[in-house]
Amino acid sequence: MSGDELCDLTATELRSRLVEGEISPSEIVESCLHRIEVLDGQVRAFLTPTPDLARERARAVAELARAGTSPVAGIPIALKDVLTTRGIRTTCGSRILETYVPPYDCTAWARLSAGGSILLGKTNCDEFAMGSSNENSAFGPVHNPWNLDTVPGGSSGGSAAAVAAGEAVWALGTDTGGSVRQPAALCGVVGLKPTYGLISRYGLIAFASSLDTVGTFTRSVRDAAMLLSVLGGRDPMDATSLDQPARDYTASLSGEVRGLRVGVVREALGEGVEPGVRSGVRSAIDRLEGLGATVGEVSLPHADYALSAYYLIAPSECSSNLARYDGVRYGLRVPGEDSMQMMMRTRGAGFGPEVKRRIMLGTYALSAGYYEAYYGQAQKVRTLIIRDYERAFASFDVLVSPTSPTTAFRIGERTDDPLAMYLSDVFTIPANLAGVPAISIPCGLDEKGLPVGLQLTAPVLGEELLLRVADALEHELAFDAVPGLVRG
Numbered sequence: 001m002s003g004d005e006l007c008d009l010t011a012t013e014l015r016s017r018l019v020e021g022e023i024s025p026s027e028i029v030e031s032c033l034h035r036i037e038v039l040d041g042q043v044r045a046f047l048t049p050t051p052d053l054a055r056e057r058a059r060a061v062a063e064l065a066r067a068g069t070s071p072v073a074g075i076p077i078a079l080k081d082v083l084t085t086r087g088i089r090t091t092c093g094s095r096i097l098e099t100y101v102p103p104y105d106c107t108a109w110a111r112l113s114a115g116g117s118i119l120l121g122k123t124n125c126d127e128f129a130m131g132s133s134n135e136n137s138a139f140g141p142v143h144n145p146w147n148l149d150t151v152p153g154g155s156s157g158g159s160a161a162a163v164a165a166g167e168a169v170w171a172l173g174t175d176t177g178g179s180v181r182q183p184a185a186l187c188g189v190v191g192l193k194p195t196y197g198l199i200s201r202y203g204l205i206a207f208a209s210s211l212d213t214v215g216t217f218t219r220s221v222r223d224a225a226m227l228l229s230v231l232g233g234r235d236p237m238d239a240t241s242l243d244q245p246a247r248d249y250t251a252s253l254s255g256e257v258r259g260l261r262v263g264v265v266r267e268a269l270g271e272g273v274e275p276g277v278r279s280g281v282r283s284a285i286d287r288l289e290g291l292g293a294t295v296g297e298v299s300l301p302h303a304d305y306a307l308s309a310y311y312l313i314a315p316s317e318c319s320s321n322l323a324r325y326d327g328v329r330y331g332l333r334v335p336g337e338d339s340m341q342m343m344m345r346t347r348g349a350g351f352g353p354e355v356k357r358r359i360m361l362g363t364y365a366l367s368a369g370y371y372e373a374y375y376g377q378a379q380k381v382r383t384l385i386i387r388d389y390e391r392a393f394a395s396f397d398v399l400v401s402p403t404s405p406t407t408a409f410r411i412g413e414r415t416d417d418p419l420a421m422y423l424s425d426v427f428t429i430p431a432n433l434a435g436v437p438a439i440s441i442p443c444g445l446d447e448k449g450l451p452v453g454l455q456l457t458a459p460v461l462g463e464e465l466l467l468r469v470a471d472a473l474e475h476e477l478a479f480d481a482v483p484g485l486v487r488g
């Protein structure tokens with residue numbers, strides 16, 4: 001392995017070679033499958049690989065890929081296992097759905113599939129997307145390709161690790177509080193969480209419906225723009241889907257940031273941020289200034305309360321969404337003497353400890369007598385955070401911060417301390433509460449040789465601007481490090 005096989009290239013590069021007729025979708029698929037075979041025993045990104053299906057699809061879409069009409073045709077992808085795929089097991093990383101085979105495709109995959117995309121398989125994740133390290137999966141942890149003793153981040157850890165290891169060209173994840181951006185940062189790839197409602201949630205198995213978004217893992221910002229162009233746009237199957245036409249997000253990638261006002265989030269470069277992360281982000285900000293952007297400081301004064309508000313709102317919604325796993329309709333059933341005992345046994349055996357913790361927290365926060373003090377209060381904080389962003393975007397075009405306060409941490413390091421784990425998302429959660437788009441791009445390596453992620457945030461539906469700035473900075477930084485595992 002060298003890091004420059006077909007499976008290591010960007011989708012942009014592969015697409016142009018496909019259109020030129022230099023390569024075929026089958027060759028790309030074989031390259032990814034070979035990489036999975038060589039590395040996935042160590043990385044463990046995939047829960048359900050679909051090699052036969054991928055080979056068959058590669059042959060079927062060969063002509064479409066050559067025609068060049070769809071940006072995703074002929075390019076293999078991995079999907080987080082919370083996105084439903086018709087006829088293919090979808091577990092949510094949970095025992096309770098271990099054998100669940102959905103009868104329908106999520107809209108995100110349906111659109112990609114119609115565009116000639118090729119599914120490589122379903123990726124591991126924290127159970128029901130609750131976690132920041134992938135250690136809450138019922139099927140074991142994922143290992144970060146940069147250092148197998150460390151976590152890939154979570155909850156979309158399998159998708160992030162697969163793209164970092166060359167096991168997939170790109171992948172989809174979901175981001176409710178940071179689950180695309182944080183693992184992207186820890187694995188040295190690009191992670192985009194679009195505006196809430198821009199990509200349909202139909203078929204995204206719900207965790208916290210007012211926060212859940214589908215997001216992308218790619219090797220470049222241009223690839224993210226390409227994927228979003230196919231994924232975006234109104235879907236009548238999702239009531240929260242925005243009334244936006246699909247558009248070509250690559251058109252705005254001009255490389256130009258001159259005169260743009262960039263606000264550095266003051267609260268995000270202080271206490272608790274590792275020195276390697278701080279210096280990586282600081283020097284990237286200097287480079288952005290060098291490109292002609294105007295840099296200033298900005299405050300999100302209520303961001304300090306975002307984590308607390310999130311850990312009331314997300315568990316509350318989760319406690320309601322996960323009530324459907326009752327042993328009656330789908331998934332696991334553990335028999336009991338009556339229906340109540342059956343449900344208790346099913347849920348007791350089917351859910352892991354973190355999911356149970358969230359259900360209990362959420363049930364408590366929503367219960368009569370506590371509702372106003374907890375859930376109601378958290379919703380008010382959410383409004384204050386939305387206003388913080390509105391104020392910040394009155395003076396700045398985009399905001400910048402680290403994606404995560406630390407680089408990849410060791411497997412097991414935070415499993416006994418839920419609060420330490422929750423803090424991994426302190427910089428990503430505010431964007432979910434406000435519904436604004438944000439992206440993480442790699443901006444360097446720390447002293448341990450682990451990737452550092454930089455987060456850019458834009459106003460609602462500011463994807464074009466967000467991607468333009470991210471793309472310009474990506475070119476300027478020219479981050480081209482590859483995990484040692486891939487270099488061989």
Ligand code: GLN
Nearest residue numbers: 129130131176177178179
């Ligand atoms: N780590 C956060 C949580 O555990 C965010 C998860 C997510 O975005 N799905 O809730």
